[in-house]
Amino acid sequence: MTDLGVAGTGATGTEQTGTGATGTPPDSGTAMQRVTVWDGATRLFHWSLVFLVGFSWLSVEKGWIALHLYSGCAIGALLIFRIAWGFVGSETSRFSHFLGSPFDAVRHLLHLTKREPDEQVGHNAAGGWMVLVMMALLVAQVITGLAANNDVDFDGPLAQLVGKDLSDVLTNLHFRLFRLIQLAVVAHIVAILAYLGLKRHNLVRPMLLGHKLLPLDTAAPRIAQPVLAWAIFLIAALFMGWVALGL
Ligand code: HEM
Numbered sequence: 714m715t716d717l718g719v720a721g722t723g724a725t726g727t728e729q730t731g732t733g734a735t736g737t738p739p740d741s742g743t744a745m746q747r748v749t750v751w752d753g754a755t756r757l758f759h760w761s762l763v764f765l766v767g768f769s770w771l772s773v774e775k776g777w778i779a780l781h782l783y784s785g786c787a788i789g790a791l792l793i794f795r796i797a798w799g800f801v802g803s804e805t806s807r808f809s810h811f812l813g814s815p816f817d818a819v820r821h822l823l824h825l826t827k828r829e830p831d832e833q834v835g836h837n838a839a840g841g842w843m844v845l846v847m848m849a850l851l852v853a854q855v856i857t858g859l860a861a862n863n864d865v866d867f868d869g870p871l872a873q874l875v876g877k878d879l880s881d882v883l884t885n886l887h888f889r890l891f892r893l894i895q896l897a898v899v900a901h902i903v904a905i906l907a908y909l910g911l912k913r914h915n916l917v918r919p920m921l922l923g924h925k926l927l928p929l930d931t932a933a934p935r936i937a938q939p940v941l942a943w944a945i946f947l948i949a950a951l952f953m954g955w956v957a958l959g960l
């Protein structure tokens with residue numbers, strides 16, 4: 714298990730480095746500090762999500778429908794956790810921090826080809842909306858999955874509740890939504906590659922390690938208590954476990 718970020722509210726995990734440090738200093742004479750921009754909980758959420766979306770796809774292709782149900786419910790638990798974390802979690806994970814005006818998002822995209830130092834703390838104005846779209850699609854995928862059926866030997870835990878006709882409609886929606894998820898993931902990866910290619914900003918490293926080099930005067934974001942993340946995740950997992958076992 715990875716460490717879940719820097720403990721304690723207001724803890725920032727900053728560390729000063731000289732000009733010779735790796736990274737892209739805004740100008741050659743700027744002293745840099747190492748700042749924790751993504752807490753461990755958000756990183757663990759992200760990479761578990763990547764694994765489980767892949768596994769959900771694989772499991773349905775292989776006809777492992779029970780595993781598909783469990784993997785879908787695990788995604789459900791992750792999403793419940795992440796939505797709650799978007800309100801009470803670390804500063805950079807909060808919706809209020811990364812969802813701004815759509816005009817800012819467009820303005821940000823217009824500067825995509827401009828080379829400039831990477832001073833971003835958290836999601837940028839456009840990325841924040843992309844994250845919201847991906848999360849909304851995944852929530853819809855989980856809900857429709859729960860009410861889906863495979864016409865042979867499997868009914869999702871909510872399928873009986875909604876009745877066969879509606880379950881068939883939702884199964885169809887479940888298939889179609891997955892195409893949108895695939896599109897969104899491709900756009901997500903293309904955007905990350907565009908930041909690397911056009912701006913020379915490596916967004917993947919901070920999502921893996923949690924920190925990045927930023928100018929010394931950058932205010933480090935507040936990092937929430939890891940124990941809070943675990944408590945929320947435990948409640949979300951218990952809830953989805955109950956749903957997976959048929960309510
Ligand atoms: C199934 C595939 C994927 C899904 C569903 C997905 C979803 C997401 C979500 C929901 C976030 C927001 C994280 C948060 O705030 O909690 C995110 C951010 C991010 N993802 Fe992915 N992701 C996928 C694949 C990948 C892959 C393959 C990479 C690496 C090449 C990647 C790199 C990143 C990075 C770097 C960020 C942070 C972007 C930023 O700095 O604003 N993702 N992703």
Ligand code: HEM
Nearest residue numbers: 769770773782785786788855858859861862863869888891
């Ligand atoms: C929450 C629990 C979930 C349940 C109970 C569920 C259930 C189902 C069922 C019954 C099918 C039809 C299988 C068939 O006809 O053979 C299906 C298909 C599928 N599901 Fe799920 N699902 C869930 C979550 C998810 C999630 C989270 C994803 C991906 C993010 C996903 C991706 C897929 C895919 C890719 C297909 C096949 C689509 C196609 O063949 O076009 N499911 N699911």
